[in-house]
Amino acid sequence: MVSAADIRSYLEEVSDPEIPVLTITDLGVVQQIYFQDQTWFVELTPTYSGCPAMQQIEADILSKLKEKGIENAQVKHVLSPAWTTDWISEEGRQKLRLYGIAPPVNEPDKSALFSEPPRVACPKCNSKDTRMVSLFGSTACKAHYQCNACQEPFDYFKCLK
Amino acid sequence: MQQPALFEYVLRIADDSLILGQRLGEWCGHGPILEEDIAMTNIALDLIGQSISLYDFAAELEGTGKNHDQLAYLRYENEYKNILLVEQPNGDFAMTILRQFFFDAFRLPFYEALMQSPVAQLAAVAAKSVKETRYHLKHTSEWVIRMGDGTDESHQRAQSAIDHLWRYTNELFYENEVDQTLQAEGKVPALSAIRTQWLSTVTNVLSEATLQIPTNDWKFDGGREGRHSEHMGYILSDLQYMQRAYPNMEW
Ligand SMILES: [Zn+2]
Numbered sequence: 001m002v003s004a005a006d007i008r009s010y011l012e013e014v015s016d017p018e019i020p021v022l023t024i025t026d027l028g029v030v031q032q033i034y035f036q037d038q039t040w041f042v043e044l045t046p047t048y049s050g051c052p053a054m055q056q057i058e059a060d061i062l063s064k065l066k067e068k069g070i071e072n073a074q075v076k077h078v079l080s081p082a083w084t085t086d087w088i089s090e091e092g093r094q095k096l097r098l099y100g101i102a103p104p105v106n107e108p109d110k111s112a113l114f115s116e117p118p119r120v121a122c123p124k125c126n127s128k129d130t131r132m133v134s135l136f137g138s139t140a141c142k143a144h145y146q147c148n149a150c151q152e153p154f155d156y157f158k159c160l161k
Numbered sequence: 162m163q164q165p166a167l168f169e170y171v172l173r174i175a176d177d178s179l180i181l182g183q184r185l186g187e188w189c190g191h192g193p194i195l196e197e198d199i200a201m202t203n204i205a206l207d208l209i210g211q212s213i214s215l216y217d218f219a220a221e222l223e224g225t226g227k228n229h230d231q232l233a234y235l236r237y238e239n240e241y242k243n244i245l246l247v248e249q250p251n252g253d254f255a256m257t258i259l260r261q262f263f264f265d266a267f268r269l270p271f272y273e274a275l276m277q278s279p280v281a282q283l284a285a286v287a288a289k290s291v292k293e294t295r296y297h298l299k300h301t302s303e304w305v306i307r308m309g310d311g312t313d314e315s316h317q318r319a320q321s322a323i324d325h326l327w328r329y330t331n332e333l334f335y336e337n338e339v340d341q342t343l344q345a346e347g348k349v350p351a352l353s354a355i356r357t358q359w360l361s362t363v364t365n366v367l368s369e370a371t372l373q374i375p376t377n378d379w380k381f382d383g384g385r386e387g388r389h390s391e392h393m394g395y396i397l398s399d400l401q402y403m404q405r406a407y408p409n410m411e412w
Contacts, residue, residue, distance in 0.1 A: 080281070080288060082292065134196035136204070138199070
């Protein structure tokens with residue numbers, strides 16, 4: 001019989017539908033994996049409450065497990081503990097950068113209403129001379145930035161804590 | 162039903178989120194600039210996502226085997242318990258932003274307090290949503306300041322939005338026996354403490370924006386009791402159309 005570790009390694013082959021260079025394990029949305037009542041349960045936590053990718057991810061998980069010969073699987077959506085960008089793996093951050101998306105940087109004080117936008121390095125030229133164009137980018141999890149040095153417009157994966 | 166007060170309470174938060182999300186969604190393809198079109202719909206998605214988690218919990222409490230779609234789409238107008246503020250029309254961009262700002266300034270301290278609830282599902286939704294709400298409030302506050310302290314026209318539009326919407330803000334803090342029951346059981350926060358935080362955010366941002374808090378104290382309410390403004394029926398006819406026309410359809 002397969003183990004939870006095997007299942008997790010299978011899930012390393014499932015990519016995020018919106019950022020296909022990332023796997024769902026890079027993204028950190030897979031929580032506990034356990035076997036109960038003859039069924040494999042995979043706990044999945046949403047990045048944002050309204051993330052429209054969650055249903056697609058669920059379908060992709062089930063079809064990947066089926067492909068590996070596991071028919072008796074279920075995806076359980078869990079909210080707690082709430083997902084944070086800290087759960088994106090180091091490898092995931094590197095992949096984001098290569099893909100042209102700036103990975104989340106540590107924003108010191110999230111509680112301040114009018115803090116300056118975070119200093120984000122341009123994923124193309126690495127310059128720190130960039131500016132935020134809009135707090136909401138192509139998806140809820142990203143902000144829209146532009147590089148002042150090379151003019152590249154890019155997405156910044158917002159810090160969520 | 163085991164816990165009717167809790168069921169009602171969860172519906173309120175869910176309905177506020179759903180109806181406001183539906184309103185914001187009307188901007189899709191019509192935003193004044195592309196970035197704002199995207200921001201409005203992203204905030205709408207967050208709100209609708211929050212409502213799904215809450216309707217799931219409400220359905221569990223109701224215990225009649227309904228799912229979140231049936232609660233969202235198949236109730237009658239008087240069964241929706243959202244406040245009147247969230248159903249008000251989008252108006253111009255200033256009206257939409259001010260409506261959202263008054264709401265976000267309430268939602269942030271509300272969720273922060275609700276995170277302490279011993280009801281695990283409420284605390285989990287609050288802990289998830291509080292992070293999103295911080296971004297919403299930051300976004301709307303910046304716009305209030307940009308418009309209020311901007312041109313004569315943007316200032317005047319922002320001020321008229323405030324003058325119009327102010328009468329609906331009192332209902333954010335409406336309490337009845339549902340709140341009394343749950344507060345006595347220590348399950349939900351008292352809204353009076355949240356009102357202090359709300360007023361402080363509103364006062365700070367409006368003063369920075371050179372905008373005035375209206376002096377008249379006209380107050381409208383009724384939403385929490387299921388009595389809605391004339392706009393609600395139109396929202397529901399849009400929102401419920403697919404489920405009424407094709408019962409139980411799924412994507
Ligand atoms: Zn650059």
